[in-house]
Amino acid sequence: MKKKKVVKGIHKFYVILLFLFFYLPVGVMVAFSFNTSKANVVWQGFTTKWYAELMTDIELWEIFGTTVLIAVLTTIFASVIGTMGAIGYKKSRSKIAKLITNSVYFPIVIPEIVLAVALFMIFNTSGFSLGVPAIVIGNTTICLPYVYITVKSRLVGMEPSIEEASLDLGADRIYTLFHITIPQIMPGILSGAFMAFSLSLDELIITSFLADAGTTTLPMKVYSMMKKGISPEINALTTVIFVVSIFCVAVYLIVDKIRSLKAVRAKKRSVDL
Numbered sequence: 001m002k003k004k005k006v007v008k009g010i011h012k013f014y015v016i017l018l019f020l021f022f023y024l025p026v027g028v029m030v031a032f033s034f035n036t037s038k039a040n041v042v043w044q045g046f047t048t049k050w051y052a053e054l055m056t057d058i059e060l061w062e063i064f065g066t067t068v069l070i071a072v073l074t075t076i077f078a079s080v081i082g083t084m085g086a087i088g089y090k091k092s093r094s095k096i097a098k099l100i101t102n103s104v105y106f107p108i109v110i111p112e113i114v115l116a117v118a119l120f121m122i123f124n125t126s127g128f129s130l131g132v133p134a135i136v137i138g139n140t141t142i143c144l145p146y147v148y149i150t151v152k153s154r155l156v157g158m159e160p161s162i163e164e165a166s167l168d169l170g171a172d173r174i175y176t177l178f179h180i181t182i183p184q185i186m187p188g189i190l191s192g193a194f195m196a197f198s199l200s201l202d203e204l205i206i207t208s209f210l211a212d213a214g215t216t217t218l219p220m221k222v223y224s225m226m227k228k229g230i231s232p233e234i235n236a237l238t239t240v241i242f243v244v245s246i247f248c249v250a251v252y253l254i255v256d257k258i259r260s261l262k263a264v265r266a267k268k269r270s271v272d273l
Contacts, residue, residue, distance in 0.1 A: 026242065033235035050236040060221070060237075067201065067217040070132060074139040074200040079193040081140070082147025087181065090155050108145045115142065116209040123210065134210040135217075139200040146199065147192030154188030187256065194252045198245060 033051070037044035054060055085104060107115060119138050123130060162184065166176040182189070204219040211220065218241055225234050 029235050030239050030242075033232055033239045035232050035235075038231055050232045051240075053233065054236055054240065063216050063218055063221050066132065066215065067219075070135050070139060070207075070217065071197050071200040073132075073136045074143055075193050075197040077136065077140045078143040078147045078196040079189060082144050082192055082196075083151050083182075083185075083189055085144075085148050086151035086155055086185075087177070089152060104145050104148050106145075107142045112142065112205045116206045119206065120209045130210050130212040131215050135207050135215065138206040138210045139203050142203070142206060143196035143199050146195045147189070150192040150195065151185055151188045154185040158184050187259065190252065190255065194248065197248060201245065202241070 032043070034046050034048065035043055036047045082104075089102075116138070119134075119141070120130075122128075123134050128134060158181075163176055163180055166180045167173070171179070202219050203217075204223060207217050208220055208223075211217070218237070222234060222237055222241075225231070225237070
């Protein structure tokens, strides 16, 4: 009985902390993005003019396009490399290969500022021009471990006999990879891809180091605006970023739900047969 009360107390405490440190600040940010006054400390009335200004800002739309482009390219590269790395780790029996594969964890452990300086030095000394390609490479570096971890955990739970049965029936390894292995671990790939997209979308430190004079992303824009103080424009812009993130989460959950329903239906059909 006492243990249940302690668990309930901890759960309530967690909910309160979550509300105070996440929902409340986000709610205040969204509310003041509709404030008539430029001062965030005083509420003077409701308006949507800050959003109207954002919608008609051509420069901001270009920045938004650049940010999404970087996030999409980063997601593609991180998903492909991370998935192949996880599959390679499972198939490999060499200790050296596994050691090299495990080095993918380093970007998580190393402070991001250190990684940003290291990447900047590499690109600067090699003559590789800064800009979108450099940012994509940098973002892929920090997003890759998350894809690798999610896919690897899915591979660990995968039944090896499925692949063995495919090979025994005469299918080659390429066919087995694309028609058996990848469909089985697709939920892990989608989870990793979503994390890579979200991380790349709001990446600031590495992006700031690797951007050239003509490249700006939404986090960089928000940071530059913050130097002048918090204003309704900043609140409106960050609210838009927040809504885009929520939309991505909703899309991911819907896709995952559809996949789960299809898997359940397929299992029922196989049982009926």
